[in-house]
Amino acid sequence: MNFFRRRKSLNTQIAHDTAWSFHGGLVLPDHKALSKQHPLKKAALPPQLVIPLQQQAGGVNTPLVEVGDTVLKGQKIADSKNPVGAPIHAPSSGKIVAIDERTIPHPSGLPAACITLATDGKDTWADRAPIGNRYSELPAETLRQAIREGGIVGLGGAAFPTATKLTPTHPIDTLIINAIECEPYITCDDILTQHFANEIIRGIDILLRLLGAPHCIIGIEDNKPDAITSLQHALKAKPDDRIKLTVVPTRYPSGSEKQLIKLLTGREVPSGGLPANVGVVCQNIGTVYAIHQLVMQGNPLISRLVTITGEGVRNPANLEVLIGTPIHQLIEACGGYQENTGQLIMGGPMMGFTLEHDQLPIVKASNCILVTPKTPEIKQEIPCIRCGACEAVCPAQLQPQQLLWYSRSGEHEKAKKHNLFDCIECGCCDYVCPSHIPLVQHYRYTKSEIKTREQEMAAAEIAKQRFESKTKREEALAQEKEDRLAKKRQQLEKKTKEQHTDGGTKQDAIQAALARVKKKKDAQDAPKVTEPASEPATNPTDDTPTPQTAAERAAAAAKRRAEKKAQQSPATNPTDDAPAPKTAAERAAAAAKRRAEKKAQQSASTNPTDDALAPKTAAERAAAAAKRRAEKRQSSAHRGPS
Amino acid sequence: MHFQSAMSPHTRSAAHTGTLMKNVLYALVPGVLISTELFGWGVLINLAIACVTAIVAEAVVMKLRRRPVAPALLDYSALVTACLLALSLPPIAPWWIPVIGVLSAILVAKHLYGGLGHNPFNPAMVGYVVLLISFPRELSQWPAPGDMLTHTLSVTETVRFLFTGILPETVRLDGITMATALDYTKTQLRLGDDLATLASHDSYGWLGARGWEWVSLGYLLGGLWLLYKRVISWHIPVAFLGSLLLVASLFALIDSTYFSPPLFHLASGGVILAAFFIATDPVTASTSPVGRLIYAAGIGVLVYVIRAWGGYPDGIAFAVLIMNLAAPTIDHFYQPRTFGH
Numbered sequence: 005m006n007f008f009r010r011r012k013s014l015n016t017q018i019a020h021d022t023a024w025s026f027h028g029g030l031v032l033p034d035h036k037a038l039s040k041q042h043p044l045k046k047a048a049l050p051p052q053l054v055i056p057l058q059q060q061a062g063g064v065n066t067p068l069v070e071v072g073d074t075v076l077k078g079q080k081i082a083d084s085k086n087p088v089g090a091p092i093h094a095p096s097s098g099k100i101v102a103i104d105e106r107t108i109p110h111p112s113g114l115p116a117a118c119i120t121l122a123t124d125g126k127d128t129w130a131d132r133a134p135i136g137n138r139y140s141e142l143p144a145e146t147l148r149q150a151i152r153e154g155g156i157v158g159l160g161g162a163a164f165p166t167a168t169k170l171t172p173t174h175p176i177d178t179l180i181i182n183a184i185e186c187e188p189y190i191t192c193d194d195i196l197t198q199h200f201a202n203e204i205i206r207g208i209d210i211l212l213r214l215l216g217a218p219h220c221i222i223g224i225e226d227n228k229p230d231a232i233t234s235l236q237h238a239l240k241a242k243p244d245d246r247i248k249l250t251v252v253p254t255r256y257p258s259g260s261e262k263q264l265i266k267l268l269t270g271r272e273v274p275s276g277g278l279p280a281n282v283g284v285v286c287q288n289i290g291t292v293y294a295i296h297q298l299v300m301q302g303n304p305l306i307s308r309l310v311t312i313t314g315e316g317v318r319n320p321a322n323l324e325v326l327i328g329t330p331i332h333q334l335i336e337a338c339g340g341y342q343e344n345t346g347q348l349i350m351g352g353p354m355m356g357f358t359l360e361h362d363q364l365p366i367v368k369a370s371n372c373i374l375v376t377p378k379t380p381e382i383k384q385e386i387p388c389i390r391c392g393a394c395e396a397v398c399p400a401q402l403q404p405q406q407l408l409w410y411s412r413s414g415e416h417e418k419a420k421k422h423n424l425f426d427c428i429e430c431g432c433c434d435y436v437c438p439s440h441i442p443l444v445q446h447y448r449y450t451k452s453e454i455k456t457r458e459q460e461m462a463a464a465e466i467a468k469q470r471f472e473s474k475t476k477r478e479e480a481l482a483q484e485k486e487d488r489l490a491k492k493r494q495q496l497e498k499k500t501k502e503q504h505t506d507g508g509t510k511q512d513a514i515q516a517a518l519a520r521v522k523k524k525k526d527a528q529d530a531p532k533v534t535e536p537a538s539e540p541a542t543n544p545t546d547d548t549p550t551p552q553t554a555a556e557r558a559a560a561a562a563k564r565r566a567e568k569k570a571q572q573s574p575a576t577n578p579t580d581d582a583p584a585p586k587t588a589a590e591r592a593a594a595a596a597k598r599r600a601e602k603k604a605q606q607s608a609s610t611n612p613t614d615d616a617l618a619p620k621t622a623a624e625r626a627a628a629a630a631k632r633r634a635e636k637r638q639s640s641a642h643r644g645p646s
Numbered sequence: 647m648h649f650q651s652a653m654s655p656h657t658r659s660a661a662h663t664g665t666l667m668k669n670v671l672y673a674l675v676p677g678v679l680i681s682t683e684l685f686g687w688g689v690l691i692n693l694a695i696a697c698v699t700a701i702v703a704e705a706v707v708m709k710l711r712r713r714p715v716a717p718a719l720l721d722y723s724a725l726v727t728a729c730l731l732a733l734s735l736p737p738i739a740p741w742w743i744p745v746i747g748v749l750s751a752i753l754v755a756k757h758l759y760g761g762l763g764h765n766p767f768n769p770a771m772v773g774y775v776v777l778l779i780s781f782p783r784e785l786s787q788w789p790a791p792g793d794m795l796t797h798t799l800s801v802t803e804t805v806r807f808l809f810t811g812i813l814p815e816t817v818r819l820d821g822i823t824m825a826t827a828l829d830y831t832k833t834q835l836r837l838g839d840d841l842a843t844l845a846s847h848d849s850y851g852w853l854g855a856r857g858w859e860w861v862s863l864g865y866l867l868g869g870l871w872l873l874y875k876r877v878i879s880w881h882i883p884v885a886f887l888g889s890l891l892l893v894a895s896l897f898a899l900i901d902s903t904y905f906s907p908p909l910f911h912l913a914s915g916g917v918i919l920a921a922f923f924i925a926t927d928p929v930t931a932s933t934s935p936v937g938r939l940i941y942a943a944g945i946g947v948l949v950y951v952i953r954a955w956g957g958y959p960d961g962i963a964f965a966v967l968i969m970n971l972a973a974p975t976i977d978h979f980y981q982p983r984t985f986g987h
């Protein structure tokens with residue numbers, strides 16, 4: 005059954021000029037007017053900025069400043085050695101007052117290292133050295149390096165370091181600019197485009213030169229007529245026949261990279277591949293503006309446009325916000341909360357994640373703060389009736405109902421065969437499911453289960469190899485020692501024989517010695533010793549191993565057998581759900597869980613805002629949070645071109 | 647200030663399985679009204695008995711399975727099963743026929759397999775087949791359409807007849823029953839008659855079986871409304887009716903004295919009811935669009951085969967159950983191509 009009418013675009017006065025489409029998707033109530041009724045404002049400079057060290061996918065940043073340092077606006081304050089990474093810059097001038105763990109806006113709700121900057125109110129810039137118009141003469145590598153140094157990450161959601169994306173593995177013929185903004189409520193890209201169309205066109209020129217690409221397509225949904233007009237004007241003022249503006253029907257999730265590439269070029273990025281595989285690089289329009297600001301003004305990425313919206317906010321608006329500004333301050337700037345608020349969401353209603361409180365900073369990836377009104381009771385989940393509504397809307401052309409089945413029954417292999425990992429977690433299936441099944445939640449959970457299990461199996465394999473090579477090494481050492489001893493003994497006996505020539509023939513003595521050596525060797529070979537031979541070297545005639553060593557050897561052998569078995573069993577029996585942590589993998593999993601719980605417990609107790617409401621225990625909540633975080637990491641990795 | 651946490655997406659459509667099932671019930675109304683007009687009060691009484699049985703059975707099973715009762719009743723799936731089964735039964739069948747049928751459907755076909763969403767076979771059709779095999783006489787006794795009767799039973803007369811088997815003194819049982827056109831055709835063809843002579847029989851109407859054409863039209867109306875409301879997609883009705891038409895036309899062309907005309911097949915028996923309401927049960931059908939085309943086309947062909955050469959005059963229940971059995975295999979072989987593969 006197909007419950008969803010795929011309506012024709014609501015906005016018929018704008019012609020669509022795309023010949024392709026993607027499967028499924030939804031026409032959602034867009035709620036965009038809400039945040040467009042007030043003009044773009046600059047958010048006030050807050051007294052304190054809390055800047056998480058890690059705001060991008062890739063290398064972990066370490067602070068370059070210490071508590072007590074004074075910094076200037078735009079000064080680099082954290083960086084990593086990893087080429088895939090993006091440094092962090094001071095969003096304003098002031099003094100570093102703390103470098104510690106704080107809760108950051110993240111699905112996990114867990115704390116992470118942050119630099120806290122007390123602003124001095126002067127907002128004094130550090131020396132900037134903009135590249136300016138010279139960009140057209142500079143080699144691509146220099147521009148790329150500048151973009152990395154400028155801390156530029158993708159502003160479309162995944163926060164993937166842009167310099168890395170601009171180092172494509174294949175020749176690029178088309179740059180796609182994602183101005184789609186398909187999530188309901190969010191309007192920051194729309195507003196940005198309306199205000200800075202000329203800068204964006206210049207930014208595109210920078211990127212086209214950098215990539216050596218001949219074409220650019222700007223994709224925009226037809227529900228943004230003002231932004232479309234602005235871009236048309238900018239293109240008229242500065243004609244550039246490499247750049248094409250393509251208006252597409254409003255349909256979620258046309259902003260998702262792979263779907264957008266299909267929509268604009270008809271090319272399908274292969275599963276597990278990158279846009280570069282089909283000759284495309286895709287950047288969010290906000291990212292392009294940030295690159296323009298960096299190249300032309302020398303401004304690193306220290307601020308962004310954020311939509312503050314939802315029925316739970318009095319005066320929704322778009323604000324230009326310094327990274328690190330606490331959310332509550334932005335809400336206040338928008339007139340505060342309405343009466344009955346429900347959820348505080350970072351991002352949109354389809355892909356965003358909820359925040360438990362508003363004492364959290366804006367980060368580079370934050371495009372929207374959405375406050376929903378209190379919702380009436382949620383209709384209870386009932387069984388899947390296999391209606392196929394989910395399949396009809398899935399833009400990844402999956403069968404969500406089958407994935408649900410395999411996720412629930414823990415059939416990981418089947419879930420993988422049905423391409424669970426091609427799910428982009430857009431939430432379309434979830435949205436239409438008439439049985440109100442939280443499908444995406446199931447997929448995230450199963451994805452993380454599979455990943456964890458695979459990592460553990462890989463870890464077990466490494467451990468096994470290490471163990472085996474260690475054993476081999478030790479056996480070789482023992483053998484060497486043995487050979488040396490045998491040689492010595494032989495020489496010794498030869499000498500004694502020579503001294504007592506009257507006691508039997510020389511030949512007999514040698515024969516006897518050889519026999520002894522052989523006997524000893526046999527004895528040692530039999531149990532396949534793992535430890536170095538332990539008999540005292542001072543007693544060269546003692547051929548039989550001591551009872552103690554024999555016992556040890558037997559024990560070692562038994563242990564090895566047991567371990568080997570343990571390592572193999574998860575592979576042969578992946579669905580074994582026995583409660584007792586018997587196998588190595590299970591033991592490792594249990595240990596990981598214990599660690600996570602411990603850590604989570606600690607963090608929960610240090611976080612005063614974490615208590616109350618949910619009837620779960622702190623450990624449970626924290627463990628769930630840890631899991632969510634892992635899942636989020638995965639999903640963002642999925643979204644990004646990692 | 648503390649906010650609720652939840653996983654994305656944070657919004658969902660208003661669609662609800664209970665609402666969809668309710669729409670299916672509404673869509674039956676035109677067919678039920680026409681049916682009642684033609685075949686008497688028994689239609690409604692059957693429906694009532696079946697619905698009450700279904701509600702009680704569903705509630706008791708959910709209690710026994712220690713599951714919440716209210717959501718199971720509010721998904722309306724038990725009522726849909728009951729109504730579809732009741733509408734497949736002769737409206738003069740004794741009261742225990744719908745009771746046994748519904749109990750087989752709800753207890754055996756649905757809950758023994760794990761309840762809603764887990765049953766491989768269409769519960770209504772399982773109930774029907776259980777009855778057909780156990781009580782063939784009761785299941786083959788159809789009332790004559792009202793326009794042929796000298797005496798139509800009143801509500802109280804019908805209730806008395808269904809519950810006690812006693813007819814008013816002036817009425818004889820064979821005075822109110824008549825072989826259906828499908829039944830009559832089958833027996834007469836076996837006796838060597840040809841279609842041309844059969845068509846003048848009382849059981850024939852202007853298009854299909856007498857009276858059934860109108861009932862079918864009623865169900866068609868409801869079915870089209872379901873399509874319009876997107877409760878069902880076009881795949882199953884179109885493939886079912888299409889394949890039945892195609893096969894019937896083929897054989898009618900080969901020998902029109904022996905094989906009934908294609909439209910006769912559409913307008914007789916439960917074809918239209920099945921095409922829009924029964925074969926479209928998502929739980930037991932194939933789940934992907936292509937799979938559904940194959941699944942439904944299979945039903946169409948099987949209905950024809952059973953009607954033309956099988957032991958039963960109408961073959962819908964068996965055809966549906968056989969294709970239910972094939973649905974998982976069809977789903978296995980017709981998975982859509984995932985994006986990027």
Ligand SMILES: Cc1cc2nc3c(=O)[nH]c(=O)nc-3n(C[C@H](O)[C@H](O)[C@H](O)COP(=O)(O)O)c2cc1C
Binds near residue numbers: 287
């Ligand atoms: C379901 C889904 C919807 C998305 N919608 C948008 C969007 O509307 N606008 C956007 O810029 N990026 C969107 N993205 C992210 C893009 O896939 C892609 O990561 C981004 O355009 C890359 O540009 P960036 O690196 O400059 O951020 C979406 C991703 C997903 C999975």
Ligand code: SF4
Binds near residue numbers: 389405433443
């Ligand atoms: S998961 Fe939901 S939408 Fe998908 S088939 Fe099942 S009931 Fe329908």
Ligand code: SF4
Binds near residue numbers: 399
């Ligand atoms: S969340 Fe995954 S399965 Fe669901 S519609 Fe989106 S891509 Fe398909």
